[in-house]
Each structure stands twice: as structure tokens, then as C-alpha cells.
Amino acid sequence: MSGEPSKPRSRDAVSAQGDGALPQAKTSTSEDIAAFVSKARATSPHAPGAKGRLIFALDATMSRQPTWDMACALQADMFREAAALGSLDIRLVYYRGFNECRATGWISDSTKLATLMSKIDCRGGDTQIGKVLSEARREAVASGVRAVVFVGDAMEEKVDELCAKAGELGMLKVPVFLFQEGHDAVAEQAFREIARLTGGAWCRFDPGAAAQLRDLLRAAAAYAAGGRDALLRLSKTTSGAAMLIGQMK
Template sequence: MAKPPAQRSSRTEIDQFLRKRRDIVEFVDRQPRLMFCLDATASRQPTWDRASHLQREMFLAVNQSGSLSVQLCYYRGFGEFQATGWTGDSQKLAANMGRVSCEGGHTQIERLLEHALREHGRSRVRALVFIGDAIEEHPDRLCRLAGQCGLRGLPLFIFQEGELRDAERCFRRMCQLSGGAWARFDQNSPGTLAALLSAVASFAAGGVAALEKQGNESAKLLLEQLKP
């Protein structure tokens, strides 16, 4: 038995669909953009579940109004690097974070910064947050890229887990060169990470003025480093 012909959309319906899609894309493009980057290599496994939970909860709380457009980036395993699309949907972002797990591999911070500069070149990124614990790349190359971020107005906010001194020196220098800020957290101070992430989200959405309004210790720590 022959199937009845499928109902075709009218030209008006197609135009309405395309117009709605274009309006959504333009709205997302106008939102302040925050890049959220994770080291998902095996060294972070012991504290991954707790940190991931805090990250998801923070974005759900801070971005209820959809005021930020966020891209999630992470690296892990044998050269794996992933970047999601930009979204202002905090539920979608939280779900994306929940699907990331750790795998053994080397750091790919250079690759991450190169990606960030390309995205920033397409449309301004207000801030980049990076959460990691180690560096296995040449510090000079990372600092060169961080300097390019600074010249182009893309501040790096690096939150270091643990106390590796070589990593700390490089992370601190990268933040200075980019015009951003560095801070440390560990598994014994989960609230510190949540407060730091909330502070950067406020900065990305409203700049230094929004950060000053927070008035908590994490905001003050970042402001001290952001001042010229």
C-alpha cells in the first residue's frame, strides 16, 4: 500500500524557523563569553567527583538568568581535546560537565590556549578559567601564548589543585602575562573552588565592578591581582 505524501512545510513556516534560529544564534553571540577549561588527566582522579559536583552547582547557581555563554573545554587521554559549543543553558552545561571523566595522558595546555585565541579572534571571550594541577610542557611556550592572550584582552584565571612548585611558578607567570589571576585549592577546601569560580563568572558577566560587589575573600584575592 502506497504511503500518503509527507506534509511539506510552507515557505512561511520555513522562513519563521530560520528567523527564530538566527535570533537564537545572535542572542548567544551577544552574551558575555566565558571559556571553562579542565585538565581531565588521571592525576586529578582522586578529587574529580567532588570538584565536578562543585563546578556544576556553581554554574547552575550563577547562570540561572542565562547571562553568560559558556564553552566547556577539556583534555585527557592520548591527545584527546574536546570543546563544546557555546551555550547559555546552565542545565545543558552541567550535563556536559557530568559526562567528563578522567583518563591518563599528558597535559595539553598549549593546545588549549591556541584554541582559546582562535575563539577569541572570532568573538571576544571575557575570561578563561583553567583548573589543573600540573604542567608537562615547555613553560616558555605557555608563557608566550599567555602573553598573546594578554595583548588581545583575554585574561587567564588559573586555579591550581595541589602544590607542585614548578607548576605554580608557571601558572602564576601565565596569569600575570595575560592580566588574570591565580589561586590554589585542594580537596580539604572545596568551598574555595566554588567561591573562586563564582567570582570569575561574575567578572565575565559584569567586569571588575561586578567582582567588587561580591566583597568576599575570593573576589578580593582576584581583584588584588587584577589591579595594575
């Protein structure tokens, strides 16, 4: 990361639900999987009239500060896109530093989310994508999730373990949209496979390309708020939506 180091920000940014720290993930048994699939079907977020819920996950390790700041500026576009279709709640999940992975409560106001994100600084550390996928699975069962967005540039975990978690999300019909910054080949291979297993999509955006990321975030929000039909309509006018719908099952 170039320039002066970012000014330390308050660590009280994570709202409600304890301190926001996510528990360590555990391996699911076949009985666990059958139980959460049954429960998720009974409370499907895809039912007509259901409120859209989107998990917005970001890599907040040190190299990500420029993209974090860009995401702060663009997140309001997700809410605006969703507002035309109904409503959207967003749960921010991020990881950074040594074994730190946190989640907010559900947020329905773009100003509140922007304020919260502005209090979080990026810190060096390894990726924790497995925890993001585990949190998405838990929320899919507990409260319903229509989609997951992940923005990152690296993958430093065991890909088979990530794929097992992705497969569970696929069974729950929760697509993961992975937006990769840069050209890391290891990350691309893993992200593409997670997208395939969940019925989601993988897209690359160039470093600092706010317009590209804006289109992708708007498209994901349209899907979360209005489903596949909304994404299809948006794909007629924006390249980001067209890229997503072209990959989804």
C-alpha cells in the first residue's frame, strides 16, 4: 500500500450481537447439512415479498485499504439499486489482522453502513474466507440470505475446505459473487470454483476501478432484492449485471 499509513480508527464499529467476532468454524456432518437445508426451505428468502438480505464481505488486510475506501464510497449504490425493487438489508463481514473476523448486525440504511465502515482500518494478516462462508451458511439458516458478495485479492487457505463450505451454500441456493481485484492466479482458481459450487459468479476488476466495482455491486444488490428476474432486466443496461447472469446457473 502506497502513501502514508491510515490513521487508526475506532474499534467500536461493529454493532450489536456481542463484539461482532465470529466463532471458529466447525466441520458439518451429513445430519447437520440435512437439518439446515430443511430449515432453510421452510423460511426461504426467495419467497414472494420476502425482504432481500445480502452479506457484504470484504478482505480488510493491509493491502486492501484503497479498495476498502472505495467500497465505502460505493456501498450506497447497492441500497439505491435495491430501493427500486423493494428493500435490502446488508450484513457487513470483514477479516483482518491476526485471526480477527467480525460481522455487523443487519443494516438497512446506507448512511449507517458508511459511518460504520469509516471507523474500520485495514490491518495485516492472512485471508479468512472460510469464516466468511461459514457465517453466510449460519445466517442463511437463521434468517435467510439471498446472496453473498465477497471482494478480495488473495486466497491463503486450503481450497478443498473452502469448496466444502461453498457446496453447503449451493445446497441452500445462496450464490456467492466474488469480485477479485488484481490477477493472483491462486485466488482466481479458488474464487471461480466457489462461484461454480454456489451458482454464483466470479468477476475481476482493475485496481482502483470504481466504475467497474460499482456496476458489480449494483448487480449483486439487484439480485438480492429482486432475484434473477431483476438481474436479467438490469443486464440489458449494465455490463456488471450481464457478467453475473452469464455465469449463474
